[in-house]
Amino acid sequence: MSGAAATPVAAPPVELLRTPLYPFHLRHGGHMVPFAGWEMPLYYRSILAEHEAVRDHVGLFDVSHMGIVTVDGTSAASLLARRTTIDVAKLAPGQCRYAFWLAEDGKIVDDLLITRLDDGSLPERRHLVVPNAGRTSRFVELLKQHRRPDTTVTRRNGAVAILAVQGPGSRTLLETLFGWDLGPLAFYTGRGFPRTPSPSARAAGEVGAELPDALAGSIWVSRTGYTGELGYELFVAGPSAVELADRLTEAGATPVGLGARDTLRLEKGYLLSGQDFFEDRSPLEAGQERFVDFDHVFVGREALEKQQKEGLSLQLVGLSVTDEGFVPRHGTPVLRDGQPVGTVTSGGLSPTLHRGIALAYLAPPLAAVGTRVELEVRGRRATAEVVALPFWKRAPARR
Numbered sequence: 231m232s233g234a235a236a237t238p239v240a241a242p243p244v245e246l247l248r249t250p251l252y253p254f255h256l257r258h259g260g261h262m263v264p265f266a267g268w269e270m271p272l273y274y275r276s277i278l279a280e281h282e283a284v285r286d287h288v289g290l291f292d293v294s295h296m297g298i299v300t301v302d303g304t305s306a307a308s309l310l311a312r313r314t315t316i317d318v319a320k321l322a323p324g325q326c327r328y329a330f331w332l333a334e335d336g337k338i339v340d341d342l343l344i345t346r347l348d349d350g351s352l353p354e355r356r357h358l359v360v361p362n363a364g365r366t367s368r369f370v371e372l373l374k375q376h377r378r379p380d381t382t383v384t385r386r387n388g389a390v391a392i393l394a395v396q397g398p399g400s401r402t403l404l405e406t407l408f409g410w411d412l413g414p415l416a417f418y419t420g421r422g423f424p425r426t427p428s429p430s431a432r433a434a435g436e437v438g439a440e441l442p443d444a445l446a447g448s449i450w451v452s453r454t455g456y457t458g459e460l461g462y463e464l465f466v467a468g469p470s471a472v473e474l475a476d477r478l479t480e481a482g483a484t485p486v487g488l489g490a491r492d493t494l495r496l497e498k499g500y501l502l503s504g505q506d507f508f509e510d511r512s513p514l515e516a517g518q519e520r521f522v523d524f525d526h527v528f529v530g531r532e533a534l535e536k537q538q539k540e541g542l543s544l545q546l547v548g549l550s551v552t553d554e555g556f557v558p559r560h561g562t563p564v565l566r567d568g569q570p571v572g573t574v575t576s577g578g579l580s581p582t583l584h585r586g587i588a589l590a591y592l593a594p595p596l597a598a599v600g601t602r603v604e605l606e607v608r609g610r611r612a613t614a615e616v617v618a619l620p621f622w623k624r625a626p627a628r629r
Contacts, residue, residue, distance in 0.1 A: 249294035250391045250468040254475045258485050266363035266504075268295040270488055277489035281581045284457055284494055288397035289486035290478050293463070294471070297342075297366030298390045299359040300441055301373060303381030306355045309373060310344060315513060317526040318357070321346040324437040326418045326452055328521050330513050331361070331369060336533030338507040338516065340365040345420050345452060349438030354380075356440060358420075358450075358465070360392075362503040389442045391471035395483060396461030396494075398624075404451075404462060407481045409433055412451070412462070420452035425470075442467060449474075456491065458498035458623065496587060497580050499548055499619035505560055506546070506575045506589055512537060515591060517546045517619070544591040548619040549574070551586030551605065553612035558588040558605050565604040565611070571596060574605065580621060587621045588614070 246269040255262060260271030271292070273280060283289045301310055310318040314329040321327065326345040330338050340361050347356040361369045366385065373383040395404060401412050409427035411434050421435025425448060439450050445467040455461030466474055479485060492502070501507060501516060512530075513522050514537050522534065551558060558577030563570055577588035588605070596603065601616040 247295070247387075249292055250388065250471040251292040251294060251393075251475055254472045254485075255292065258479075260485070260487060263488070265488060266295065268363060270295055271485070273487040273489045274485045277487070277493065278581050280484060280486040280490035281493050283484035284397045284459060284486060284490065285582060286397070288395060288399045288403050288483045289457075289490070290475060290483040291394040291396065291486050291491060292391075292475075293394050294387065294391040294468075295363045296392060297359070297361040297363065297369065298386040298392065298465075299361070299366065299370055299373075300347075300384050300386060301357045301359055301381065302354065302384075302440075303378070304354055305378045306357055306381045309377055309381055310357060310359070311526055312528055313372065313376070314342070314344065315522040315528055315530075316344065317523045318344060318346075319526075320523075321357075323348060323350045324419050324421055326420055326454060328418075328454075330518070330521060331365075332513075332528070332530030332534075333509060334529060334533065336512045336514075336530040336537060337509050338511055338513060339509055340369065340503055341501060341507075342369075343452075343454060347420075347439050347441065347450075351438075358441060364504060386442055389468050390445065391466050391468045393464045393466065393471065393475060393478065394455065394461060395464065395478060396455050396457045396486075397459050399482070400459070400461050403478070403481050403483060405432070407477060408449075410435070410451075412453075415451065415453050415462075417453055420450055422448045423451050424448055441465065445470075456500060457494040458500075458620065459494075492576075493578055493581055496576055496578055496589070497582055497620065497622040499589065499621060502576055511544070511546075511591065514538065515542055515544050515546065542594060544572075545594055545597050546575075547590060547592050547597045548617045548621055549577075549588040549590055549603065549605070549614040550583075550617045550621065551588070551612055551614045554585070556605065556607070556610070556612035557586045558607070558612075558614070562588065563606045564590050564592065564614075565606060566596060568604075571603065582622050586612070586614075592616075 307319040316329040342361040411432040450465035562574035564572035
């Protein structure tokens with residue numbers, strides 16, 4: 231064997247995935263970056279302009295990189311209930327819920343949305359599950375390993391695309407463009423709406439859809455969102471996504487990239503997978519107990535019940551920076567009386583509030599609103615105060 235040092239072999243480049251809207255992003259000047267295995271737009275014009283467009287009017291996001299998974303069959307609901315924190319069997323047709331997928335120790339592996347797609351007329355249940363991009367393959371494999379023969383688990387990325395239309399003007403824009411009546415569509419519900427505007431009457435949505443087949447003539451519209459604004463997710467056939475995005479932008483929606491998506495969600499205190507949890511925090515520590523149904527059996531329940539009984543050692547808090555010009559980032563140390571007490575999980579400059587804001591896990595004695603701590607970046611320290619979440623919420627309209 232030669233004593234010469236071996237020449238290191240460079241790892242082959244990873245080929246990034248692209249959503250059906252990739253041509254749209256290039257045509258609109260999207261600054262493309264790698265994200266969770268996908269090539270996605272960080273911004274088009276600027277993060278600030280896109281953030282303001284969503285807060286003031288309407289923004290259009292491509293979220294087709296998120297997992298798009300259908301779980302169908304007689305035992306589909308029990309499979310999903312066992313693997314998530316919500317009792318999926320109790321979902322009404324068209325109802326959508328936010329949930330967590332946990333490890334045995336109660337730590338969050340991922341957060342996801344689950345929607346019941348069937349109309350309840352048959353014993354077979356149909357569900358649409360949207361996990362985060364970086365966890366989808368793992369989640370699909372887990373479900374396939376534990377499914378019964380009567381249940382199918384299918385990933386639909388590519389065949390289906392998701393366009394999120396968010397902002398105070400989103401309802402008006404969609405109703406004007408498509409002739410829909412979105413008034414009856416409650417928060418965290420979905421309905422199928424016709425792609426072609428009705429010439430005589432506003433179209434109401436219908437419960438019950440089989441994806442992707444139903445998308446040949448309709449659009450599945452879900453009223454959820456990740457911005458804190460009124461908003462809708464449009465699930466469409468992948469090949470028609472660019473044409474639909476063009477119609478939305480021509481009607482006044484501003485294309486928005488990942489950068490503004492992050493600043494918008496941070497102002498609302500919404501969690502980001504891989505930053506605010508990374509198989510290291512439980513839903514209770516993250517202040518998300520309301521998304522845990524303890525009245526059904528699920529993986530991780532015993533660990534959460536033990537944590538409830540023994541008390542939390544850490545809990546998620548919001549931090550508002552009082553020093554002007556100081557912007558915390560992921561990994562920024564949190565200090566109290568000069569001693570490390572935590573680390574920022576998500577941080578940045580709030581375009582709406584014009585100050586630095588952050589999320590961090592602190593011991594309960596430090597988590598009370600009004601507690602003062604310090605943040606440190608490159609030897610510089612700034613004062614921050616624990617505040618109630620969300621950092622920002624829209625004031626109610628005057629009557």
